[in-house]
Amino acid sequence: MLRNAFYAQSGGVTAVINATAAGVIETARAHPDRIGRVLAGRNGIIGALTEDLIDTSRESPEAVAALRHTPAGAFGSCRYKLKGLDENRAEFERLIEVFRAHDIGYFFYNGGGDSADTAWKVSRLGAETGYPLVGVGIPKTVDNDLPITDNCPGFGSVAKYVAVSIREAAFDVASMALTSTKVFVLEVMGRHAGWIAAAGGLAAEHEDDAPQIILFPEIPFDEDAFLARVEEVVERVGYCAIVVSEGLRNRDGRFLSEAGTRDAFGHAQLGGVAPVVANLVKEKHGYKFHWAVADYLQRSARHIASRVDVEQAYALGRASVEMALQGKNATMPVIVRKSDAPYEWEVGEASLSDVANVEKKMPREFIGPDGFSITDECRRYLRPLIQGEDYPPFEGGLPRYVRLRNVAVEKKLPAYSLS
Numbered sequence: 001m002l003r004n005a006f007y008a009q010s011g012g013v014t015a016v017i018n019a020t021a022a023g024v025i026e027t028a029r030a031h032p033d034r035i036g037r038v039l040a041g042r043n044g045i046i047g048a049l050t051e052d053l054i055d056t057s058r059e060s061p062e063a064v065a066a067l068r069h070t071p072a073g074a075f076g077s078c079r080y081k082l083k084g085l086d087e088n089r090a091e092f093e094r095l096i097e098v099f100r101a102h103d104i105g106y107f108f109y110n111g112g113g114d115s116a117d118t119a120w121k122v123s124r125l126g127a128e129t130g131y132p133l134v135g136v137g138i139p140k141t142v143d144n145d146l147p148i149t150d151n152c153p154g155f156g157s158v159a160k161y162v163a164v165s166i167r168e169a170a171f172d173v174a175s176m177a178l179t180s181t182k183v184f185v186l187e188v189m190g191r192h193a194g195w196i197a198a199a200g201g202l203a204a205e206h207e208d209d210a211p212q213i214i215l216f217p218e219i220p221f222d223e224d225a226f227l228a229r230v231e232e233v234v235e236r237v238g239y240c241a242i243v244v245s246e247g248l249r250n251r252d253g254r255f256l257s258e259a260g261t262r263d264a265f266g267h268a269q270l271g272g273v274a275p276v277v278a279n280l281v282k283e284k285h286g287y288k289f290h291w292a293v294a295d296y297l298q299r300s301a302r303h304i305a306s307r308v309d310v311e312q313a314y315a316l317g318r319a320s321v322e323m324a325l326q327g328k329n330a331t332m333p334v335i336v337r338k339s340d341a342p343y344e345w346e347v348g349e350a351s352l353s354d355v356a357n358v359e360k361k362m363p364r365e366f367i368g369p370d371g372f373s374i375t376d377e378c379r380r381y382l383r384p385l386i387q388g389e390d391y392p393p394f395e396g397g398l399p400r401y402v403r404l405r406n407v408a409v410e411k412k413l414p415a416y417s418l419s
Contacts, residue, residue, distance in 0.1 A: 002034065003105025005324075006048060007056075008041030009140075010080075010111030010118065013073040014154030015302040016313035017140050020110055021074055022067040023317020024138070025056050029064075034325055039102060039409060044078035045109070045118055049091065050416055051098050053409040066402035068314060069392035071302035074404050077111075080418075082118050085128060094416055095122065096131050101412045106134050106324045110317075112141035112152075113357055116332065120352035123330035136320045137332040137352050140313075142299045144195035147358045148350040149334035153316055154299070156309030156385035159199030161301045162188050162243070162294065163386060167203035169292070170210030170241040177239035183230065183281050185291040186211075187274035188298060190245035193361045194218050196298070199382055200243035201374035208233075210241035212372075215277070217247035218362050219371040221256060226277075227284045229372060234287060248273050303399050307388025312345070319347045343384035 007024050009017055021040075028035040040054040041047025047054070054075055056064070067074055085092050098104075109119035116137045123135025139146050144155035166186050173184045188196045194216035201214055212233045215221065233240040248256050257273035274291040281287055312335055319333035332355055336348040366378035374382075392399040 001105070002036050004036045004103050005038045005106035005108060005321075006041060006053075006099070006104045007038055007075075007108040008044045008047060008110065009073040009075055009077045010044040010109060010115035011077060011140070012112075012142065012299060013071075013077050014140060014142050014299050015071045015157040015305045016153055016309050017110060018067040018070045018072070018074050019310050019313040020138055020140065020153060020317035022064055023314040024108055024321055025064050025067075027318045027321040031321070031325060035106065035321070036103070039104065040075040042406070042408070043076040044080060044111075045082065046078045046080055046418065047075070048095055048098055049418060051101070051411045051413050053102065054406045055409050058407040059404055063402050063404055067404075068310065069302060069390070070401040071300045074402075075406065081114055082121050085121065085124075092121075092125060092128075096125060096129055097413060099133060100131065102409065105132060106136075106321075108136050108138055108320055108324070110138040110140050112139070112143065113146060113355070113359060115140075116146070116352055117356035119332070120330060120356045123352060126329065134324045134327060134329045135352075136324050136328070137355065138316055138320045139332060139334065139355075142196065143190055143193055145193040145360045147355060147360045150337040150345065151312075151335055151385055153309060153313035155195060156306035156312070157301065157304070158189070158196055158298050159202070159382060160306045160309075160386035161298050161304055162186070162196055162200045163202040164304060165294065165298075166200045166211050166241060166243055170203070170239075173210075173239045173241060173290075180288060181290050182234050182239050182287040183242070183278065183289040184239070185242045185244060185274045185278045185289065187244050187246055187272065187291070187293045189294070190217060191247040192217055192359055194245045194247075194367075195362060197243050197245040198362060198366060198374050198378055199386070202379065202382055202386065208237045211243045212237065212240050213242045214372055214374065215242065215244040215248050216362060216367060216371070217245045217249060218364070219367060220251045221248050222251075222371075223280065225371075227280065230281055230287075231285055234285070242277065244273055244277055246273055248277075302392055302401070305390050306386045307390040308343070308385055310390045315347055323349060340380050340384060343387065
């Protein structure tokens with residue numbers, strides 16, 4: 001039966017989420033007898049609720065293909081969490097109303113743990129309301145904190161960016177350390193899980209290579225031990241490069257950088273831990289320092305994306321459509337690692353109910369006994385994920401990215417206000 005599909009992007013975007021979108025759209029186009037149009041939600045699930053739908057059939061094959069090398073979210077994203085069916089039935093009734101009006105029979109939601117929760121709730125609408133709908137979640141998160149899947153699309157490229165950045169910055173600091181900067185602090189994303197911070201450790205291939213210190217959210221911050229380590233490293237090496245996760249906590253479990261506000265998912269807004277850590281060093285040791293916050297740069301750096309990451313992001317987009325066409329509801333394609341060296345992987349599947357709102361943190365055996373480094377086991381896990389380059393086309397010295405037309409579908413329903 002010919003039905004339309006809904007696709008949307010949710011949560012923080014990545015350097016490769018559009019590669020997943022390309023995988024979804026191109027695979028759907030290869031099945032014109034089963035899928036009519038792919039209608040993208042403008043700004044995630046909000047686009048479905050407000051009937052703000054984008055007709056991707058208006059985009060040329062060349063434009064869709066160019067999504068594979070374009071960063072960020074081509075259709076806009078959001079941080080909006082659906083409540084339970086019992087808590088806000090009107091919201092779900094509105095979704096069904098929109099899906100029915102536009103003959104949507106397939107639902108693809110591309111995001112992290114909270115987004116998997118949304119996809120799971122929507123996938124249950126068929127059983128709850130009798131409306132025929134197949135819902136599939138597609139994994140994406142730079143934090144690499146989804147369960148079951150070996151790794152998450154988006155993480156490999158951030159990991160590569162961080163490892164490259166701390167290596168290059170350390171060369172700079174080492175050059176100036178005798179008479180100038182002795183301590184450099186790079187803050188990276190990772191609210192509860194230290195995967196991105198750990199990736200910085202890949203830059204250190206020999207003893208005393210930078211980063212000499214990594215601060216993980218999984219390890220309570222010990223100020224005295226940290227300051228002693230900084231002093232020891234500077235005395236021995238001449239400088240100290242530090243990678244710190246934004247989610248670093250003290251022994252009481254409080255973020256060192258919590259700003260006191262929260263986002264739509266209820267997550268604490270973090271205010272920047274790098275200057276906090278750098279100033280501790282300055283006050284104790286008097287060393288000249290510099291700090292940097294990778295922030296959006298780390299997740300939008302498509303120019304240095306991991307080829308493995310791009311390939312996996314596209315493959316999971318393709319697999320999600322194939323699963324939906326097989327009638328696999330409330331499921332999510334995942335990456336299954338078969339071998340570290342040579343690196344081999346395949347696509348598997350998981351139930352959305354086992355993924356939603358579950359957070360995978362760094363295992364303790366991936367963190368060195370000192371709490372400031374990564375182990376060889378962690379290196380074996382991380383190294384394959386940053387392999388290969390997949391440069392975008394360049395023009396005039398700059399990467400050439402695509403901007404879609406994003407033509408809206410004509411609305412058929414009364415306006416809807418978000419609660």
